[in-house]
Amino acid sequence: MNVDNNNNHERSRSTSDQNFSIEDVESSDKSNAFDDDGRVRRTGTLMTASAHIITAVIGSGVLSLAWAVAQLGWIAGTLALIMFSVITLFTSSLLANFYRFPDPITGTRNYTYMQAVETYLGGRKYRFCGIAQYINLVGSSIGYTITTAFGIGAIKRATCIHKNGHTAACHASNELSMLIFGVVQIVLSQIPNISKLSGLSVIAAIMSFTYSFIGIGLSVSRIAVHDPGHLT
Numbered sequence: 001m002n003v004d005n006n007n008n009h010e011r012s013r014s015t016s017d018q019n020f021s022i023e024d025v026e027s028s029d030k031s032n033a034f035d036d037d038g039r040v041r042r043t044g045t046l047m048t049a050s051a052h053i054i055t056a057v058i059g060s061g062v063l064s065l066a067w068a069v070a071q072l073g074w075i076a077g078t079l080a081l082i083m084f085s086v087i088t089l090f091t092s093s094l095l096a097n098f099y100r101f102p103d104p105i106t107g108t109r110n111y112t113y114m115q116a117v118e119t120y121l122g123g124r125k126y127r128f129c130g131i132a133q134y135i136n137l138v139g140s141s142i143g144y145t146i147t148t149a150f151g152i153g154a155i156k157r158a159t160c161i162h163k164n165g166h167t168a169a170c171h172a173s174n175e176l177s178m179l180i181f182g183v184v185q186i187v188l189s190q191i192p193n194i195s196k197l198s199g200l201s202v203i204a205a206i207m208s209f210t211y212s213f214i215g216i217g218l219s220v221s222r223i224a225v226h227d228p229g230h231l232t
Helices: 002-033 046-057 060-072 074-097 113-120 125-164 175-189 198-226
Strands: none
Touching: 046 198, 060 074, 060 198, 113 125, 125 175
């Protein structure tokens, strides 16, 4: 009788130990799946973070950078580039420090710019910040839509002139291109968690470098046509 009781006790003890170990594993998996604030653990890497930074800093505006520097001259243009680089570095440092509050290492995370403004400034200021952000978003969308339509129209006219000669009446409507690009933007904006697509950031970073190489190529070709001696 004592032997049976001992066996039952050992069996129940081993079962409880197994349950305890399973619970430990499950709790460990859960802790690895979430950050210290309870949200799903971030999966960003150095590569995706670098892609985000490159995409944010280098845009299509780099195509007009050579023209802008040419208008200012070497001295003023170089000083302007240095000044805006310092401003970008300073604001980036501020954003990095504002990511957690009150301590920059162990404080609560601010996942959006509006959250950071609300945390540090409070009151109605973060609402004005949100309004400014949406106005900037709308303005940027309109600007890119118009620029894209003009770019497509220029490609169509260049292709027409190349085929039919400079005397051909090559006219390309921009309205249809604006409409198509606007519809594409609306469709893409419906994708949930589009900001978490790491591949999208890599593609955007590649496009940023493409803008830079296009600007360099256009500058070199213009120098080659108008002043070949400066290439050496």
